Amino acid sequence: MMMDRLPSWNDGAAKRAIVDFVTRTTAEGGPDYVPAPDRVALFDNDGTLWVEQPMYTQLTFVLDDVRRLAPQHPEWASTEPFKSVLENDLVGLAAAGVPGVMKLLAATQCGMTTEEFNKTAGDWVEKARHPRFDRLYTQCVYQPMLELIDYLKANDFEVYIVTGGGVEFVRAWAQRVYGVPPRRVVGSSLKTKFELRDAGPALIRTPEINLVNDGPGKPVGIHEFIGKQPIAAFGNSDGDLEMLQWTAAGTGARLLLLVHHTDSEREYAYDAHSAFGMLSKALDEARSRGWIVVDMKRDWNTIFSSVSP
Amino acid sequence: MMMDRLPSWNDGAAKRAIVDFVTRTTAEGGPDYVPAPDRVALFDNDGTLWVEQPMYTQLTFVLDDVRRLAPQHPEWASTEPFKSVLENDLVGLAAAGVPGVMKLLAATQCGMTTEEFNKTAGDWVEKARHPRFDRLYTQCVYQPMLELIDYLKANDFEVYIVTGGGVEFVRAWAQRVYGVPPRRVVGSSLKTKFELRDAGPALIRTPEINLVNDGPGKPVGIHEFIGKQPIAAFGNSDGDLEMLQWTAAGTGARLLLLVHHTDSEREYAYDAHSAFGMLSKALDEARSRGWIVVDMKRDWNTIFSSVSP
Numbered sequence: 001m002m003m004d005r006l007p008s009w010n011d012g013a014a015k016r017a018i019v020d021f022v023t024r025t026t027a028e029g030g031p032d033y034v035p036a037p038d039r040v041a042l043f044d045n046d047g048t049l050w051v052e053q054p055m056y057t058q059l060t061f062v063l064d065d066v067r068r069l070a071p072q073h074p075e076w077a078s079t080e081p082f083k084s085v086l087e088n089d090l091v092g093l094a095a096a097g098v099p100g101v102m103k104l105l106a107a108t109q110c111g112m113t114t115e116e117f118n119k120t121a122g123d124w125v126e127k128a129r130h131p132r133f134d135r136l137y138t139q140c141v142y143q144p145m146l147e148l149i150d151y152l153k154a155n156d157f158e159v160y161i162v163t164g165g166g167v168e169f170v171r172a173w174a175q176r177v178y179g180v181p182p183r184r185v186v187g188s189s190l191k192t193k194f195e196l197r198d199a200g201p202a203l204i205r206t207p208e209i210n211l212v213n214d215g216p217g218k219p220v221g222i223h224e225f226i227g228k229q230p231i232a233a234f235g236n237s238d239g240d241l242e243m244l245q246w247t248a249a250g251t252g253a254r255l256l257l258l259v260h261h262t263d264s265e266r267e268y269a270y271d272a273h274s275a276f277g278m279l280s281k282a283l284d285e286a287r288s289r290g291w292i293v294v295d296m297k298r299d300w301n302t303i304f305s306s307v308s309p
Numbered sequence: 310m311m312m313d314r315l316p317s318w319n320d321g322a323a324k325r326a327i328v329d330f331v332t333r334t335t336a337e338g339g340p341d342y343v344p345a346p347d348r349v350a351l352f353d354n355d356g357t358l359w360v361e362q363p364m365y366t367q368l369t370f371v372l373d374d375v376r377r378l379a380p381q382h383p384e385w386a387s388t389e390p391f392k393s394v395l396e397n398d399l400v401g402l403a404a405a406g407v408p409g410v411m412k413l414l415a416a417t418q419c420g421m422t423t424e425e426f427n428k429t430a431g432d433w434v435e436k437a438r439h440p441r442f443d444r445l446y447t448q449c450v451y452q453p454m455l456e457l458i459d460y461l462k463a464n465d466f467e468v469y470i471v472t473g474g475g476v477e478f479v480r481a482w483a484q485r486v487y488g489v490p491p492r493r494v495v496g497s498s499l500k501t502k503f504e505l506r507d508a509g510p511a512l513i514r515t516p517e518i519n520l521v522n523d524g525p526g527k528p529v530g531i532h533e534f535i536g537k538q539p540i541a542a543f544g545n546s547d548g549d550l551e552m553l554q555w556t557a558a559g560t561g562a563r564l565l566l567l568v569h570h571t572d573s574e575r576e577y578a579y580d581a582h583s584a585f586g587m588l589s590k591a592l593d594e595a596r597s598r599g600w601i602v603v604d605m606k607r608d609w610n611t612i613f614s615s616v617s618p
Contacts, residue, residue, distance in 0.1 A: 171536050181346060183537065185536065191529075193525075193529070201528065201558050217503075220500075220501050224476070224498060227491030227492055228492065242510070245505065245510045249510050
């Protein structure tokens with residue numbers, strides 16, 4: 001009997017499709033065989049590998065940073081969007097939109113070296129806890145997806161994270177939590193600037209956006225960082241649609257999968273009407289094209305990893 | 310007796326320093342040991358891995374493309390900078406400067422899909438010959454550097470190309486010529502744009518510059534693509550200085566090397582006064598900091614690879 005590499009996945013169409021794909025693409029001499037260097041698999045992060053409710057974890061990090069630094073900025077008490085953050089007024093913050101969040105980012109997480117940011121992000125993620133589950137965010141990662149990463153790696157797939165989140169934020173802990181090294185994380189980024197300082201050369205984070213690696217930006221990031229046609233992609237929201245379309249293109253075996261959050265008891269249930277991780281167009285396309293849609297409630301017997309990374 | 314992995318290198322300080330560095334960083338338990346995933350080595354391309362005289366090879370590619378497409382553009386005969394190219398007036402082209410070259414690029418190598426460009430570049434490089442050596446440009450690669458790449462790879466180094474040239478141009482042939490896969494090529498790039506076309510999803514090359522991976526842009530590209538501290542870097546011009554400074558930073562063993570083109574008979578001799586691959590500030594800094602300076606004439610017993618890639 002073969003060992004079950006995906007014990008947290010209930011038997012069903014999703015699990016069967018995954019095992020079938022891996023078996024076919026690794027069967028030397030078979031019609032769907034793909035040589036190891038071409039086995040490129042992509043994972044979205046927020047909502048695909050870890051929790052993205054009640055808001056993106058990285059947004060929580062930025063808001064925490066505003067609170068942490070507020071004592072040094074008395075003017076924030078009366079300046080938007082800082083005021084809304086300090087008063088826990090999420091409606092006011094939502095009204096400030098993306099430009100508002102960029103203002104928060106520029107004030108808290110720019111102007112520092114990449115090394116300093118890496119430390120700040122690493123420190124935060126080591127301590128911050130999810131408000132509902134009262135566990136570290138890095139323990140709010142999905143056990144079935146960790147098993148899928150390991151299963152693919154054991155079959156010589158190159159596993160990449162392709163996230164709309166900040167590449168430097170995710171790189172700060174992806175190796176420890178997912179076993180994915182920095183160079184295999186593709187994400188949104190700010191422009192950095194090289195400076196020769198007294199302490200030596202440094203890269204400074206500027207507030208200028210370099211890449212928004214979300215939606216149609218994902219194929220751009222994939223092409224730029226990997227330069228190769230992926231053959232498997234895993235996502236959960238409309239922000240992953242173009243990544244799935246891009247991966248589906250070309251010839252040969254493909255595995256396309258969407259995680260549908262259907263479990264309000266053990267995690268969350270949301271799709272077309274969620275402010276974070278909206279899933280609507282991508283779900284329609286998955287159904288019409290026969291991509292795998294994981295029903296979290298039905299397909300996963302375990303949600304969160306019990307291992308402390 | 311140990312096999313000589315660098316037979317094209319004459320015995321001397323440069324070769325000894327390379328072998329010493331690799332021996333020390335791979336000696337488990339030794340004071341300079343570096344675990345395999347952290348053995349990141351960077352190679353510049355133009356002038357470090359292949360010839361960059363009488364002009365950057367990629368510039369020759371662009372000029373050839375202007376000539377190839379000229380019959381479809383009768384207006385070019387009277388429009389600069391196209392006119393200069395078609396009349397082989399390199400002085401006129403030089404007067405047009407970088408904005409001029411960008412105009413040529415926009416007219417010939419933008420608006421197409423990344424796939425189409427990849428084919429055009431691959432086709433060109435399979436046929437184009439160096440004007441002086443009358444061999445393929447891909448045969449104007451330096452045999453000693455190919456040996457160095459292989460030597461590092463055999464010692465579990467991750468070898469990256471970090472080029473001021475276009476990332477898509479170099480990726481089109483780097484695997485075949487250097488054994489370096491696309492994801493290990495960091496380079497300058499144009500912005501691309503995702504489009505859903507009738508034939509399927511495509512990335513279109515726009516004329517907008519994304520990254521100039523040269524000079525202070527090299528550490529930016531290295532951080533963005535690799536996200537890790539390199540420990541060895543190989544260059545040949547002032548455009549590599551910041552890459553070497555960035556690699557030299559931090560603690561632990563480092564290998565920094567500049568190729569000095571000193572052999573006008575077998576290749577070229579140039580440094581501070583060359584229009585391509587100017588070497589002046591970086592040479593001063595290498596000398597004052599004790600980085601290795603390869604004297605091509607003295608240190609290399611073979612220049613070009615005799616293998617047809």
